[in-house]
Amino acid sequence: MPEPEREFVIYYGVRVIAGWPERIVEAQTIPTISIGGAEYARVRYGEEPDDWGADRQPCHDCAAIKGQFHVPSCDVERCPRCGGQAITCDCPYDDNSDDSE
Numbered sequence: 001m002p003e004p005e006r007e008f009v010i011y012y013g014v015r016v017i018a019g020w021p022e023r024i025v026e027a028q029t030i031p032t033i034s035i036g037g038a039e040y041a042r043v044r045y046g047e048e049p050d051d052w053g054a055d056r057q058p059c060h061d062c063a064a065i066k067g068q069f070h071v072p073s074c075d076v077e078r079c080p081r082c083g084g085q086a087i088t089c090d091c092p093y094d095d096n097s098d099d100s101e
């Protein structure tokens, strides 16, 4: 038997993998992030300095809607400390398991 294909669901008009809407809900319970021992308020979708289309559509990467927090590891989420891309910036995220610094 081949492995079953991943199932998709439509969430606010965006195709996401099954179970993803629950991850978005879960992301809303994490309003801050710890970086270098300090707590920072996470940047909600639509609060980024760049226009990612929050007024027109859900986040293209994690399907959050305007005013929601992105799902952790979303490539749109900004770093509240440096303003860069949260998943690629060099800030010392305390919950980052791969300790590169």
Ligand SMILES: [Zn+2]
Binding pocket: 045, 059, 060, 061, 062, 063, 064, 070, 071, 074, 075, 076, 077
């Ligand atoms: Zn997102």
Ligand SMILES: [Zn+2]
Binding pocket: 079, 080, 081, 082, 083, 084, 086, 089, 090, 091
């Ligand atoms: Zn940063």
